[in-house]
Amino acid sequence: MQYRKFGKTGKMISALGFGCMRLPEIEKDGKKCVDEEKAIPMLRRAFERGVNYFDTAYGYCNEQSQPTLGKALKSVREQVMLATKQPLHLVKETGDFRKVLERQLSSMDTPYIDFYHFHGINKEAMDGQIKPMKLMNEARKAIDEGLVRHMSFSFHGAPGDMRHIIEQGEIFSSVLLQYNLLDRSNEEAIAYLAENGIGTVVMGPIAGGRLAAPSSLADKLLGDKNPETAELAIRFVLGNPNVSCALSGMGTMQMLEQNLKVGEMEIPMTAPDFEKAGQLMADLKKFSDLYCTGCDYCKPCPQGINIPHIFNAFTHHNVYGMTALGKNMYSQVTRGHKDWHGNLISEPVSKCVECGACEKKCPQNIKIPEKLKEIDAIFAGL
Secondary structure (H helix, E strand, O other): OOOOEEOOOOOEOOOOOOOOOOOEEEEEEEEEEEHHHHHHHHHHHHHHOOOOEEEEEOOHHHHHHHHHHHHHHHHHHHHOOEEEEEOHHHOOOOHHHHHHHHHHHHHHHOOEEEEEEEEEEEEHHHHHHHHHOHHHHHHHHHHHOOOEEEEEEEOOOOOHHHHHHHHHHHHHHEEEOOOOOEEEEOHHHHHHHHOOEEEEEOOOOOOOOOOOOOOOOOHHHOOOOOOOHHHHHHHHHHHOOOEEEEEEEEOOHHHHHHHHHOOOOOOOHHHHHHHHHHHHHHHHHHHOOOOOOOOOOOOOOOOOOOHHHHHHHHHHHHHOOOOHHHHHHHHHOOOEOOOOOOOOOOOOOOOOOOOOOOHOOOOOOOOOOHHHHHHHHHHHOO
16 A cells, blocks of 8 residues: 655545445335444455545434444554544534534544544635634634644635635644546645645545546546556545545445555556546547537526536547436436435436527537527437
8 A cells, every 4th residue: 555645634645545434235124224234344354455544423324333343443543544524514513513423432432533524524614614604713622632733624615715725724623625537626626735735635536436437538538448547536636745634435445446446556647647647638528519618607597407417428428428327417407316315416408498599508508408409409319
């Protein structure tokens, strides 16, 4: 396993981290629960191969991820870094920070947490909850008492929010954020974190599994027909010298073994190949016959059609050669799937009444109603 400097913490972190949101599960008495017979050997195997950073959260796997992780690594506790997250939706008053933390320590059967995150925050969460409730003071107390070694946060805000949160937080040692071949919006933020000595752990290096779908992307980017797209995705993330660790959620031993190989690469991706891959991804999209930048100016559609999502699905098929992924994304529209907030991802294209509201707002002057119909016909024929 390769190791990288983890900001100013003095720690060396494994290039591959184990995300414990997708541990294998089974059904008992009509409820899903972690399959410990599979999960614990996976966690132990990761440790034996050099992984020293394990990330979980309060609600993962029906609140069973934390205790499973604690149980699996209890005998090697001092040799690993455990990261979990404060669920801010449970913090109704200042004292709740400590109450929840103590429940988590008990659940994980550990006297301390190495990296404790405010879960999924943005500028609004910092200014509207963390600061007014003086939760940073609670975090300092937890550090002073040895219950938490380092304070962190997982980030789900606009890239421009990063500097504001860091400046307000003062004591943050690391950040967990989204970054992958398909979404490089946080690249400048990652550079900013490195400049300020803050460790960066990347979640979603395989884009939530989307880059695991069969594709010709490796061939398109590097002329390499051998790597699986998922391997290429992690190599790209680790090719960024400002990234401390690529955190991958792994649900099978096979996935773990594949990812371990990348974590053990001394040079996952050379600097020239990293630049080439990033530029070619941008060029592939730019010179396609549908150059949607994803600016969202076309939203909201009066009929509820999620135009950027549909165009993005088509781009995966038409531009990146990721047809299986594109079809899956488009099926979310046709089948009426909902996002994690419970909102409908999109109304189907058939709802379009060609009112022209979207076209008037599109900076790229895309003939949107016309394109929507074309895309619908193409996916119907795949």
